[in-house]
Amino acid sequence: MPRQKFMEIYAVLKTRVESGAYPVGQMLPSENTLIQEFDCSRNTVRRAISELVRDGYVQTHQGLGVCSIFQPIEQSSYTMGTIESFRETALRTGQHSGTKVVSFSRCTADQAISRQTGFAEGTQLFSLCRLHDLDGVPIILNLSYLRVDCMPGLTAEIAGGSLYRYLEEELGMTIVTSKRTLTVEMATEQDSRWIDLAPYNCVAVVTNQVYNSQGVLFEYTQSRHHPRIFRFQDNAVRRPSAKTPVGV
Template sequence: MGKAVYHDIYVELKKDIDNERYAFKEMLPTEHALAGRFDCSRNTVRRAISELVKDGYVQSVRGKGVMVIHQHESIEFMFGGVESMKESLIRNHKTFQTKVVHFEELEVDAALSAKTWLPVGTQVYYIKRLRFVENEALILDVNYFDRNVVRNLTPERAAESIYEYIEEELRVKIVTSKRYIVVEKALADDKQYLDLAGYDCLAVVKNYAYDANGTMFEYTESRHRPDRFVFFDSAQRLK
């Protein structure tokens, strides 16, 4: 490749780690070797590696170099970013399928408003989507989408990527989300739809999403079988 900026190198090295060209606990090539590979300066390589450090992919080891610390054992979901389920599973290199098991339109009442934070009287789509990962039913998504924001949603679109539909077809910008992660006992729907493998509890991610106007347009509960669930973030100690 020609002269590469640090972001191009970062993307390429991240792809190499995701594809396990550089495996867990393996050392990356030296700065000199990477500078030769990408035809750039060592400073540019250092900038790319610093981005990988921020993402939790590598760690500098004094006197040895840069070691890969990213693992692929479970399905990793980002804590700090806003990412659709489809985007997460593609990033994790998992085969997946979505089945819509419930789809209806309803009006938010007082009890549902207390649960979802959506105002009483809001017209919503109420959807349940079963996520098969590597042919196992591992995740049950329970969604409430504001129909004033997410217009003309259909079961067929819900079986694909709702976020993709919102951003690419409706041109609505998804800006922020608040998430709460709790452990809950398995409910009747969980037992009916999920391959629980003997577990009687789930990791539940409660997500409240907002658009560029500050409108909360989504409340979702993603109900995960706990042995295949990892939510990750990366932090650096500042001292």
């Protein structure tokens, strides 16, 4: 499935903002300039800009244009508002990443797995454990269940690369949304086996249920992070209430 035009424009402008081509405080090119550059409609440009606004890269000023408000984030920070693979995060933060497949097998969702993941009992799943490192240091243990009928050709070799690249570029899947929960938990024996946690005895856990454009839950992943490098960064927007009490 070809990528939508507005997402291509979004990706180009996002890269320019992140690289400093449009530094913080600078106005982006006008709508007319972008329309001419990308050979597209005004609505397509506006949709791309709205995505940049939503993700905290730019801000619109009525009558003036669009201004870059991007400030580089810390290394090892993960963004809350987007679905991003480990490899994409490493590229964005300028680090070298590696992935080791610890285990890869097939299973059937029983009652316990169904309760944990949200998959219906009887669903055929891949059970996948991967260890991620940054600059050679293991920092994340990923425990995943993946729906077999959404990726029947998945292998351990593919899983050791970029899973989302495989799903999007080779299978044509559109990944849409993720339900995400953040917790702090005591480290398990498995955590301590693969990640050097000393002097910590806990891990930061990000649990994701990821859905595609068909509304199908295709992935459940529990990412168990070393607490020393764990940071999540979000861009929050205050929405005015219908009526603000006097004196507030």
